[in-house]
Amino acid sequence: MAYDFAPLFRSAIGFDRLAQLVDTAAQNPVSPSYPPYNIEKLTDSEYALTMAVAGFGPDDIELTVQDNTLIVAGRVGDATQGREMLYRGIATRAFERRFVLADHVVVEKADLTNGLLRIAVRQIVPEALKPRRIPISSGQALPxxxxxxxxxxxxxxxxxxxxxxxxxxxxxxxxxxxxxx
Structure with missing residues (x-):
């Protein structure tokens, strides 16, 4: 399904990324469910992404930020090779999850503890975009x-x-x- 954003573009500037985001979401109606994750808002500008990655070590997971997209990829070698598995309930299959980041959002750090990968994300608003008050003078000529x-x-x-x-x-x-x- 394609959306027509032409009416939006007639009166708005810089929203082409929004159209791309909606198109991407519409093209992938079924998102993978592995590994499960939580996104938590800690403050107005801080977020935490927590993923359950049991069986993966720090060397098995790769974090990449590219074009405002956080890519979390996990690949682990087959540690059960040569063993006879009667039941496999722990998933250690390769995965790749993508998270679209808003403008001025940076990934600060990542930590893997007890099978949970916790990624700290912060939105940093540049000084130029912060609201500022302009003083108004009265009865004085401007220099x-x-x-x-x-x-x-x-x-x-x-x-x-x-x-x-x-x-x-x-x-x-x-x-x-x-x-x-």
């Missing part, structure tokens, strides 16, 4: 920065005009130039 004064100044204020700036920089470089009349 003009130096660049504005240099291009719009006059000789009475001691500022130079653009042509004089060019002549001064050429003189400093050891070249003489005649100012434009």
């Amino acid at each position: 003009v920065d130096n660049e504005m004064r240099e291009t719009t100044g006059d000789e009475a204020t001691g500022n130079t005009l653009p042509g004089q700036l060019a002549a001064a920089s050429l003189a400093a470089a050891g070249t003489t130039a005649q100012p434009a009349a």
Whole structure:
């Protein structure tokens, strides 16, 4: 099933990743159930992903973050080779789970204890995206920065005009130039 996101794209910018996420979810209606996992919200910006990976050691599991996707893959050699198994209830088959990460989400660390793989994830909001308050002044003229004064100044204020700036920089470089009349 394909969704038409054209109406959304007419009035919104930057939501193409959302459309890709919905398409990916629609293409994989049946997700694998092995290994079982929990996703826990610890704080507003911290999460914990816990996976039950009995029979796997730290060297058997690979964590990779690629294109805002956390990939958890487990591969273990057949430790029962040469043995006659009467019943196999402990699953040690290879697996790969993918988790889509939101923007500015980083995987901080992972720990494997008692057959549980715990992955710490944190959302870090850059300073540029954090809300900031702009002070409002009343009855005061805003100061003009130096660049504005240099291009719009006059000789009475001691500022130079653009042509004089060019002549001064050429003189400093050891070249003489005649100012434009």
